[in-house]
Amino acid sequence: MKDLRLERDVQTSTNKIEARKVQVYYGTNHALKDVDVDILDKTVTAFIGPSGCGKSTFLRCLNRMNDTVASARVEGIITLEGENIYDARVDPVQLRAKIGMVFQKPNPFPKSIYDNVAYGPKIHGLTRNKAELDEVVEGCLRKAALWNEVKDRLQSPGTGLSGGQQQRLCIARAIATSPEVLLMDEPCSALDPIATAQVEELIDELRSQFSVVIVTHSMQQAARVSQKTAFFHLGHLVEYGETGTIFTNPKDPRTESYITGRIG
Amino acid sequence: MNNRHIANVFDRDLEGVQALVLKMGGLVEAALSNAATALETRDEALADQVRNGDSAIDELEDLINTECVRVIALRAPTASDLRTVLTVMKISASLERCGDYAKNLAKRSMVLAQMHSIEGAAGSIRRMARPVGLMLKDALDAFIARDVDLATSVLQQDKEIDQMYTALFREFLTHMMEDPRNITACMHLHFIAKNIERVGDHATTIAEQVIYLATGSLPSSPRPKSESVIAGDR
Numbered sequence: 001m002k003d004l005r006l007e008r009d010v011q012t013s014t015n016k017i018e019a020r021k022v023q024v025y026y027g028t029n030h031a032l033k034d035v036d037v038d039i040l041d042k043t044v045t046a047f048i049g050p051s052g053c054g055k056s057t058f059l060r061c062l063n064r065m066n067d068t069v070a071s072a073r074v075e076g077i078i079t080l081e082g083e084n085i086y087d088a089r090v091d092p093v094q095l096r097a098k099i100g101m102v103f104q105k106p107n108p109f110p111k112s113i114y115d116n117v118a119y120g121p122k123i124h125g126l127t128r129n130k131a132e133l134d135e136v137v138e139g140c141l142r143k144a145a146l147w148n149e150v151k152d153r154l155q156s157p158g159t160g161l162s163g164g165q166q167q168r169l170c171i172a173r174a175i176a177t178s179p180e181v182l183l184m185d186e187p188c189s190a191l192d193p194i195a196t197a198q199v200e201e202l203i204d205e206l207r208s209q210f211s212v213v214i215v216t217h218s219m220q221q222a223a224r225v226s227q228k229t230a231f232f233h234l235g236h237l238v239e240y241g242e243t244g245t246i247f248t249n250p251k252d253p254r255t256e257s258y259i260t261g262r263i264g
Numbered sequence: 265m266n267n268r269h270i271a272n273v274f275d276r277d278l279e280g281v282q283a284l285v286l287k288m289g290g291l292v293e294a295a296l297s298n299a300a301t302a303l304e305t306r307d308e309a310l311a312d313q314v315r316n317g318d319s320a321i322d323e324l325e326d327l328i329n330t331e332c333v334r335v336i337a338l339r340a341p342t343a344s345d346l347r348t349v350l351t352v353m354k355i356s357a358s359l360e361r362c363g364d365y366a367k368n369l370a371k372r373s374m375v376l377a378q379m380h381s382i383e384g385a386a387g388s389i390r391r392m393a394r395p396v397g398l399m400l401k402d403a404l405d406a407f408i409a410r411d412v413d414l415a416t417s418v419l420q421q422d423k424e425i426d427q428m429y430t431a432l433f434r435e436f437l438t439h440m441m442e443d444p445r446n447i448t449a450c451m452h453l454h455f456i457a458k459n460i461e462r463v464g465d466h467a468t469t470i471a472e473q474v475i476y477l478a479t480g481s482l483p484s485s486p487r488p489k490s491e492s493v494i495a496g497d498r
Contacts, residue, residue: 247342249480259342261269
């Protein structure tokens with residue numbers, strides 16, 4: 001018999017991202033306080049916490065999306081494989097090719113299904129010819145479990161797909177630049193349970209190649225897909241640990257209150 | 265931590281199953297004590313009452329299981345809520361077994377009532393049944409109060425029960441060696457003593473579950489073992 005504990009075990013102990021003493025201010029609002037966290041490679045890490053707790057803010061720090069918010073100020077150190085991503089020499093656009101992101105609402109470009117996926121590899125010059133690009137597009141659509149549904153209509157607009165298909169298209173687009181980390185901000189909140197299950201299955205497959213960080217309001221989703229869970233509350237990282245432990249025996253009473261649905 | 269759920273029905277569901285466990289515990293404690301009294305006083309009517317009462321205990325276990333399955337399916341309990349549901353299911357399974365032992369005691373006491381009595385045996389059995397009943401009560405009180413200290417004391421008490429059982433075993437053996445006509449009655453008495461000792465083990469299991477419920481992990485050190493009745497079993 002297979003040892004279940006080994007099967008669901010985290011397959012690596014390599015840190016992909018290390019964050020130290022991260023502070024985020026929006027104007028005078030101190031939104032994220034002293035966050036220290038190590039995100040493992042080839043692991044799904046879930047961020048949970050009530051609205052306004054800082055989990056999305058922290059996720060957006062990881063690929064410098066907060067740079068686009070004029071009032072936002074980020075302090076502390078965040079490294080991707082030892083390199084400080086806030087270093088002046090780092091080009092945020094190149095960084096975001098390495099750290100892809102999928103958003104809450106499916107947001108395909110108003111282009112064909114094919115072009116949605118081909119866009120990233122094209123602008124980053126990742127392929128040399130059309131044949132290679134075709135291969136990348138097909139590979140990503142297959143990984144996103146969408147290929148069979150769209151292979152006969154690659155030139156139709158991506159916006160014409162169903163919500164679940166659009167979200168999987170966005171995931172295919174996000175992985176087309178071969179990122180090292182995939183950030184997902186509530187990727188299933190606009191999806192029905194079947195599309196959610198497909199995306200969750202996809203996340204589990206992706207973890208063999210990427211480090212996945214997912215923000216979710218659904219604690220059951222965090223429990224289902226992640227190996228590590230971080231609980232944020234009022235801008236603090238309250239507890240970070242193995243998902244099974246967080247959901248059966250959390251150490252901090254605030255975590256317990258939140259995950260059991262009590263007023264914390 | 266605030267102890268109330270945002271969803272009040274969740275609290276009502278959890279309190280409901282815990283109340284059923286307490287009700288079940290009350291029935292089991294009474295069955296055990298009545299069965300021991302019936303044995304000592306040769307009261308067949310009381311023994312018969314214990315026999316017939318076991319079905320109510322079994323029905324409560326079924327009801328608790330059904331309710332726990334509902335809570336798991338509908339509320340997806342986590343952390344201490346999950347541990348509460350799991351503990352409730354385990355405690356009710358233990359209590360159901362204790363009920364069976366009490367029923368068995370009652371049945372054997374009806375058989376023994378037809379035989380000539382073994383000097384002092386029924387009194388010894390009752391003296392053993394009493395602290396075991398208290399252990400059960402303490403374990404269930406610890407469950408309601410989430411009291412780790414009380415649960416730990418139950419684990420300690422089990423050692424004394426094991427010693428009482430060993431002493432009884434020797435006593436019955438002596439009676440049997442003295443006069444083979446005592447064998448049938450002593451065998452019944454020995455099964456009774458063994459079953460009461462098993463009730464003590466179940467009380468211990470319940471106490472261990474309470475520690476798991478309160479702390480999230482089972483007690484680390486194995487509970488104290490006294491000398492075994494099996495010669496050379498060390």
